[in-house]
Amino acid sequence: xxxxxxxxxxxxxxxxxxxxxxxxxxxxxxxxxxxxxxxxxxxxxxxxxxxxxxxxxxxxxxxxxxxxxxxxxxxxxxxxxxxxxxxxxxxxxxxxxxxxxxxxxxxxxxxxxxxxxxx
Amino acid sequence: xxxxxxxxxxxxxxxxxxxxxxxxxxxxxxxxxxxxxxxxxxxxxxxxxxxxxxxxxxxxxxxxxxxxxxxxxxxxxxxxxxxxxxxxxxxxxxxxxxxxxxxxxxxxxxxxxxxxxxxxxxxxxxxxxxxxxxxxxxxxxxxxxxxxxxxxxxxxxxxxxxxxxxxxxxxxxxxxxxxxxxxxxxxxxxxxxxxxxxxxxxxxxxxxxxxxxxxxxxxxxxxxxxxxxxxxxxxxxxxxxxxxxxxxxxxxxxxxxxxxxxxxxxxxxxxxxxxxxxxxxxxxxxxxxxxxxxxxxxxxxxxxxxxxxxxxxxxxxxxxxxxxxxxxxxxxxxxxxxxxxxxxxxxxxxxxxx
Numbered sequence: 001x002x003x004x005x006x007x008x009x010x011x012x013x014x015x016x017x018x019x020x021x022x023x024x025x026x027x028x029x030x031x032x033x034x035x036x037x038x039x040x041x042x043x044x045x046x047x048x049x050x051x052x053x054x055x056x057x058x059x060x061x062x063x064x065x066x067x068x069x070x071x072x073x074x075x076x077x078x079x080x081x082x083x084x085x086x087x088x089x090x091x092x093x094x095x096x097x098x099x100x101x102x103x104x105x106x107x108x109x110x111x112x113x114x115x116x117x118x119x
Numbered sequence: 120x121x122x123x124x125x126x127x128x129x130x131x132x133x134x135x136x137x138x139x140x141x142x143x144x145x146x147x148x149x150x151x152x153x154x155x156x157x158x159x160x161x162x163x164x165x166x167x168x169x170x171x172x173x174x175x176x177x178x179x180x181x182x183x184x185x186x187x188x189x190x191x192x193x194x195x196x197x198x199x200x201x202x203x204x205x206x207x208x209x210x211x212x213x214x215x216x217x218x219x220x221x222x223x224x225x226x227x228x229x230x231x232x233x234x235x236x237x238x239x240x241x242x243x244x245x246x247x248x249x250x251x252x253x254x255x256x257x258x259x260x261x262x263x264x265x266x267x268x269x270x271x272x273x274x275x276x277x278x279x280x281x282x283x284x285x286x287x288x289x290x291x292x293x294x295x296x297x298x299x300x301x302x303x304x305x306x307x308x309x310x311x312x313x314x315x316x317x318x319x320x321x322x323x324x325x326x327x328x329x330x331x332x333x334x335x336x337x338x339x340x341x342x343x344x345x346x347x348x349x350x351x352x353x354x355x356x357x358x359x360x361x362x363x364x365x366x367x368x369x370x371x372x373x374x375x376x377x378x379x380x381x382x383x384x385x386x387x388x389x390x391x392x393x394x395x396x397x398x399x400x401x402x403x404x405x406x407x408x409x410x411x412x413x414x415x416x417x418x419x420x421x422x423x424x425x426x427x428x429x430x431x432x433x434x435x436x437x438x439x440x441x442x443x444x445x446x447x448x449x450x451x452x453x454x455x456x457x458x459x460x461x462x463x464x465x466x467x468x469x470x471x472x473x
Contacts, residue, residue, distance in 0.1 A: 009212065010169055011169045011172060011173065011205070011209060014169055014170065015172075015173045015177070015217070018173055018174070019176075101211060102211055102212055102214040102218065103212075103213065103214060104213070104215030104216065105215075105217050106215060106216055106217070107215065
């Protein structure tokens, strides 16, 4: 199973990467929204974990782009912005789940496994 | 002879200036090289610290216990500062087991001792850092020390101490509002509100008191607290704030009432509307647009024709449009006696995609 992580915070990126690799997932890393959109089109991951605030394109713009391109991996949005408006917008654009920072990496893995139906 | 002395003098002067310039160039190069080293060091230290934290979160504190690399670098003050900064920043990134690991790292590498040293310093930035460290790492022993900072003369220290108290004590940490005579910045409001997880109803008397506080900043914050937790219990207290002397309070009061609205909210908004200034009126109209309360239609139609402020007319027209009153708006254009300013507003509303 291939998971793409779009996150510009190095510590969060490394931690999620190491956690997912340990769980046996293949992982692609991107640090900005524009690269994330290209990589999703190219590599067709099963699931995307994306931050909202990123350089060049936000997590919301990634979701919009996925809708336009009719590419549909599961998407978990990970953000420090937990306002109702942001959450609703993400779900309206097709997000499968939303987690607010500070977040638990263990919980993130559980949610990924739930979405990918892995026990 | 005089010529020779002059030429010699000029030569010495030139050589002297050249020497000064060369010394300055060397100093600038040395300064630049030191800065480059600091930046380079900082980047490699950041990578190292993040790798170690990430490894500890994955494998447990044992994976980095007594790490020789870190122990050696902790002898360097710059590295110590950076390590503490990254730990503090990580508090906003991770929760649960990962956060517990961060706290273990904090004690393992004696960052607590560094924080205690900083809190006793006379340097304001060091005090702020210490409060942030104690807050992020849940050092409850530091609470008495942080409490004493609530009345510090420096606003930055007071602000950190306030946030810290709310982090430690949740709603009860807001006690400082009772006697607070300063300003709560928008940023501070946001982070205080984010840090409060619940409002226990045995503290409702306090909220009532804060809504009547002489400090508008406290009233404004309390309104946002009521709005966040939708505390309809305070509905009547907030209605009274529609007469507050501070315009911002009246705006916040309207927004808060709209978040805890009941069947009488619309009629009360309409009742207070005529005595309010444009900004408050616009806020009321904006709230009607969000709630799409069709009992407001006749009020809006009246305002479209009679409002003197063009921004209010525009807002009303857009609200009518968003509530599906297209036929009404088109009919207005067909009435020969409709004034040109109103026609323009209606055409704008019909053209805008809402």
